Amino acid sequence: MVNLKVISGSSRPGRFNDQPVAFVAEVAKMVPGVTVEVVDVAVLNLPFLDEAKPPMMHDYAHDHTKAWSATVTAADAFIMVTPEYNHSYSPVLKNAIDYLFTEWNYKQVGFVSYGSLAGGARAVEHLRGVAGELKMYDVREQILLPNYWEHLDSAGKYQFTDRHKDSVVGLVKELAFWGEAMKEARAKLVA
Numbered sequence: 001m002v003n004l005k006v007i008s009g010s011s012r013p014g015r016f017n018d019q020p021v022a023f024v025a026e027v028a029k030m031v032p033g034v035t036v037e038v039v040d041v042a043v044l045n046l047p048f049l050d051e052a053k054p055p056m057m058h059d060y061a062h063d064h065t066k067a068w069s070a071t072v073t074a075a076d077a078f079i080m081v082t083p084e085y086n087h088s089y090s091p092v093l094k095n096a097i098d099y100l101f102t103e104w105n106y107k108q109v110g111f112v113s114y115g116s117l118a119g120g121a122r123a124v125e126h127l128r129g130v131a132g133e134l135k136m137y138d139v140r141e142q143i144l145l146p147n148y149w150e151h152l153d154s155a156g157k158y159q160f161t162d163r164h165k166d167s168v169v170g171l172v173k174e175l176a177f178w179g180e181a182m183k184e185a186r187a188k189l190v191a
């Protein structure tokens with residue numbers, strides 16, 4: 001089984017983020033071969049990076065870092081669900097990412113984004129650069145929700161379609177395949 005963590009990318013009160021995160025997690029659970037867990041950055045509630053030693057040293061002083069390290073270590077692959085803020089991804093996601101290094105290495109990552117016309121595309125392009133530095137393998141499959149507010153019903157619920165569902169299934173299948181295939185290689189790489 002591939003341990004897939006869906007990481008939220010907003011901690012804002014009233015955030016839209018909850019909706020794509022819930023949808024992605026629900027659909028991902030239907031894909032065979034993966035276990036799915038949501039990591040909510042609002043619940044994680046990490047302070048601004050407060051470790052004296054760089055994450056490459058893997059010598060953490062704080063319990064919140066040790067707990068976050070254990071969560072990411074347990075994962076084989078990730079889906080990051082990010083808004084676009086000023087043509088990039090959110091600071092709360094950056095902060096959570098920057099806490100760790102080796103825990104991310106040699107693992108797959110896929111992206112779901114939303115925003116105005118570009119649907120968060122610019123945020124994800126920045127995340128792909130960060131993934132490279134973390135020795136992560138970003139997959140091509142991507143879900144974008146442009147002008148998401150135009151697709152809300154009167155209760156404020158986003159109207160996900162079968163096309164979105166198929167896209168999430170495609171993304172998760174890719175992550176599941178490479179997540180499984182990379183387990184053996186990763187064990188050699190980190191030995």
Ligand SMILES: Cc1cc2nc3c(=O)[nH]c(=O)nc-3n(C[C@H](O)[C@H](O)[C@H](O)COP(=O)(O)O)c2cc1C
Pocket residue numbers: 010011012014015016017018083084085086087088114115116117118119120
């Ligand atoms: C600080 C800030 C900057 C934003 N910049 C962009 C942007 O550059 N591009 C975009 O598409 N949307 C932008 N938006 C709109 C967000 O996509 C929208 O507010 C979205 O709901 C934010 O995600 P959240 O509700 O999950 O926090 C911005 C929103 C905020 C709060």
